Amino acid sequence: MNYKKSFEINEKLHALVPGGSHTYSKGEDQFPYNSPRIMSHAKGAYTWDVDGNKFIDWAMGNRVFILGHAFDEVDNAVIDTIKRGTNYTRPGILEYETADYLINEHFDKFDMIKFGKNGSDVTTAAIKLARAYTGRKYVLVCGTHPFFSIHDWFIGSTDMNSGTLDTERQYTIKFFYNDRESVEKAFDQYKDQIAAIILEPVKNDSPYLDAQESDLHLETLIQKNNSSENNFLKYLREKADKEGSVLIFDEMISGMRFDTKGAHSLYGVYPDLSTFGKSIANGYSCSFLVGKKEIMELGGLKHKKERVFLLSQTHGSETTGFAATLATFKASKKYNVSNHVWNLGRKLKSDFNTLVNNEKVADYFKIIGFDANPQILCTKRTGEFWPELHTFFHDIVINEGVFIPWITITLSHTDEHLHITMDAIRKAIKTLKPIIENNEVEKLLVGDPVKPVFRKYN
Template sequence: MDTEVLDLPLSRTANERLHAMIPGGAHTYAKGDDQYPENLAPVISHGSGAHVWDVDGNRYIEYGSGLRSVSLGHAHPRVIEAVRRELGRGSNFVRPSILEVEAAERFLATVPTAEMVKFAKNGSDATSAAVRLARAATGRSRVALCSDHPFFSVDDWFIGTTPMSAGIPSTTTELIASFPYGDLAATEEMLTRYPDEIACLILEPATHTEPPPGYLAGLRELADRHGCVLIFDEMITGFRWSEAGAQGLYGVVPDLSTFGKALGNGFAVSALAGRRDLMERGGLRGSGARDRVFLLSTTHGAETHSLAAAMAVQTTYVEEGITARLHALGERLAAGVRDAATAMGVGDHVVVRGRASNLVFATLDENLRPSQQYRTLFLRRLLAGGVLAPSFVVSSALDDEDIDRTVDVVAQACAVYRKALDAADPNPWLAGRAVKPVFRRLA
C-alpha cells in the first residue's frame, strides 16, 4: 500500500452504517473511528493468526488484537477445535455443565493463589463483583482505586470518575477515593484520611512500568493493617505476565483478582477469583446468619464453548511456553522500533514503553509533550504500510518476518515524523482531524 494513495471507500461506507445504528459506531469506545486518522479507520472482514483483512481487501499486520484479548492470534487451531467440539454438544443448559467444574479446576490449577473462581462474560462485571464483595465483607462503602490506571469498569463506581460521567449521580462518585501507583506513603495518607471507610484498594498490579521494589508487598501490608480488601485487576497482566498472572510472577497474593482478555483468546469469558471466605459470601454454603451477596449471576457466563476456549488457552500457554514467546517477540519489536526511531532522529519522540509482552508507544512533539497530532501522523504512516497498531502489543502468532516488516514501516513513518518536527507543524501530514482521547466530556 503506497503511503500517498491508501483509500478505504468500503470501510468509510461501513463506518457510516455503523454510526447510523450503533452509538459510537463500535461496541467498545477504544475501537471507535475517532481513535484513528480521519477516513482511515478500517472495518475488518476477517483475521487469521497475526493478520487481518479489511472490507476493502487490504491486509495488515495487527497489534493489540481484540484490545489485547487475542494473544494467540486469530482462529487459533487449538482453541477453535475446543470450541467446535462444544458447539455440537449444546452451549447453555438449565443446570451447570460438567465443563464448569473442569474449567474451574483448570483455572485454579493455573492460578494457584486463588481458592475459588466464578466466570462471567466481561471484565466490568468481574471487577464490580469484587468491589461488591469487598463492601459486604468490610461493611464499608468507600472504594479506593488507582488513579494512574485507565480503566476498571463500565459501571458507575468507576465511570463516574472519568470525564464521561454524564448520567451518574454525584452520590456515587462521592464514595470513591484514589491513590497513585507506586507511592505507598500517599496511599497510607489516603487510608488515614478515611479511617475505617475504605472497603478496598483496586489496581492493576503492573502496567507500562514494573512495580517498584516492595511496592505490592507494601500494599498487601497496608490493606491488612487498615482492614480493607486488596483487589488486583489482572485483565491485562493475566497470562501476559505469567500464566498465573502478575500475582504469580511477583509473589504477592491479593484477596480478590479479576481476569479476562487473554483468558478466552477472543471468546467472551472473564473470571473473579480469590479467597474462599470472601467468595463464599456469594454462595450457598456460608453462615445462615450472614446477609447474602448477589455476586455474579449471568445467563451466559458459563457458555460451554467459551469455557472450552479458556481451557484450551491455558493448556496452550503452559505446554507451548506462550508467555516466554510473547516476551521474546516484544523484545525484538521494541529493539527494532527504538533503533529505527533513533536512526531517523526521532528516538526521543517515538517512545516504546512497557513490558515486552504489553508494549505501547508514545508520540511526543518538538517539546517532548504527548501529542495527538503526532500520533495521528504516525498511525497514518503505519496504516499505509500495512500495519494496524493502536499499540505494539504482540500476539504469539507473529513471526520474525512480521516484526521485521513492522520495523521497516516504522522507519518510514519516523522519516516523515522527522520532517514534521523540523517544520514544527505536523498538520500538513494529517489530512484531517487528529485522533481523540477515549475519555472526553464532549463528542
C-alpha cells in the first residue's frame, strides 16, 4: 500500500500536536511503520486513509462503536437534535428522556444517573463520590486491568506519572483479578480506610476460580452465573459490604458488548456504582455513572449533608450525546447486538484456533478472552508478549487491508468480513512461520516494534 499522504501529514501533525494524536493508544508507537497514519473517513465495518486505502476496521476508534461507523439510525437522531440547538441554559428535555429510559426502562438495579463526555469523567466521579460517602481516602484499583482514567488518582499510579503528586499515588493501591489474597492483604494493611474497589467486572479472564475455556462462551456463563461459589465478583461484593467500601464496576468496554445492561448483569452481581462510556453513543461523546441513590444523591441538591462536586461540565448537557446514546441503546436492543457480538466473536476465535493449530504455530499466535471481547496475542514460546512479532504480524495484515490491533465487533461486522480477515491472518502466519523458525523476526521487521503506552521515557 502507498502511505505517501499519511506520512506527510503525520509529520506536520507531530509538529503541532504533542504525540501526534489525542489518544496515546492511537499513536505511531502503537502501530507498524508500514501502516496508515491519518484516516479520512469510515462507514459500517470499513475505514479509509487519506491515501485512499480501504481497511476492514476491527478496532473501531478506541472501541467507541457497537453498531458500526456512521450508523444511520444514530446519525439521523443526532442530525434531528442538532437542528433544535445543542446546548441550553437549563437542562434539556433529552437529558430527562435519556435518564428516564436508562434508569426506569433499561437497568434493573440502579436508581440514579449522571452524564459525562468521556469515560475518565465518570470513573473519577465515582472515586470522588466513594471517598465522600465513606469518608476514607484509599482506593483499591485492579492492576490486571490497564486503564481507568486520565486523572491523577490513576495516572499517578502508572509508570508515566511525571507531573502528578506523590499524594495522589499514595492512596491508589493495586490488587489483582481473581487474586483474593491481594484484596485481603490490602484490607488488612489499610483497615477501615478503603473507600472503593474499582475494576472491570470481566476483561480476559472468567471470575470463576475453577474457570474452564467454556466459561468464555455466553451459554456457559448464563448457566453458571449464580451457582458457582468461586465467583470472584461475588467475593468482592461480600468483601465490600463487610468492610463498608463502595464497589465500582467499570463497564466502559464490557458494557454493551457483553450485555447492554453490563457484563455484571450476566453474573448477577451488582455494584454500588458503575461507569459506562465508549460505545454507548456509537461514536459520539457521552458517558455515564449509575448507582445507588444513597451514594449518588450526595452530588445533588436535595440533602442536608456536605455537598460533593460531582461532575459539572459546560458540555455535559450537549444534546448530541444524549440523542446518540438513546438511539444506540434502542438500536442495540432492536437488533440484539450483544448476541451478534458473542456469535461472531465465537466464530472468529474458532477459525483462528483452527488455523494456528493446523499451521502448528499455536505457541506464537493466540486468541484469548471471552467470545464477546477476543484479543489476538503474539507471544514467544515462553508465553511472554513478543512486540516484534506483534508488529510484524500487524504489518502484514494491514497490508492485506485489515486493521485488527484490538477487536471491537459491531453489528456492521459480518461473516464476509471475518472471511477476508482470516485470509489476511493466514497469509501473515504463513509468511511469519519460516521467519520465526529461522530466528529472523527482529532482523526482518521494518521499523520499530510497538512500545507500552505507560513507560517512563520515549
